[in-house]
Amino acid sequence: MMPFSDEDLQAPVSSIIKTKIAPMLARDGGAIELLTIKDARVFIQLQGSCVGCSASSSTLKYIVEKELKTAIHPDLDIVNVPQGMEDKLEEL
Template sequence: MIPFSDEDLLPPVTHIINDKIAPMLARDGGAIQLITVKEQKVYIQLQGSCVGCAASGSTLKYIVEKELKEAIHPELEIINVPIGMEEKLEEL
């Protein structure tokens, strides 16, 4: 069990995504947006050249998930929100 509330998780998750992950993805024309942290799940959306890229699954697992789990907590769940599903998170 993760010992942090969603409110506790939001600042460090935002920092890591904006300051570490986003610049890495931007070098290849990709982008990432933090949708929300809800019930200790981090909802993100890969954008730009990441959309439809064959390597986007690897990006999610080996960059986004790895950075967040190592820096914050190993039990964090990271969910990629497909474009158009931003208002339907409960369906993911």
């Protein structure tokens, strides 16, 4: 059970993405956007050179998930939203 509300998670998740994760991805031409947080599910979208990159699943697991779960809570669920699916989060 997640001890934080989605609203409680917004600021720390956003901060970690902006200060730690985004700069790492930017070095290789990638980008990341925090779309929303619903029921402790963090919906992000990998962008830039991350789109279609064969290493994007590793980036998601070993950079994004690791940073957020270590810093905030191990039960966070991180979901990468494919391009064009931004309005269909309930399907993911």
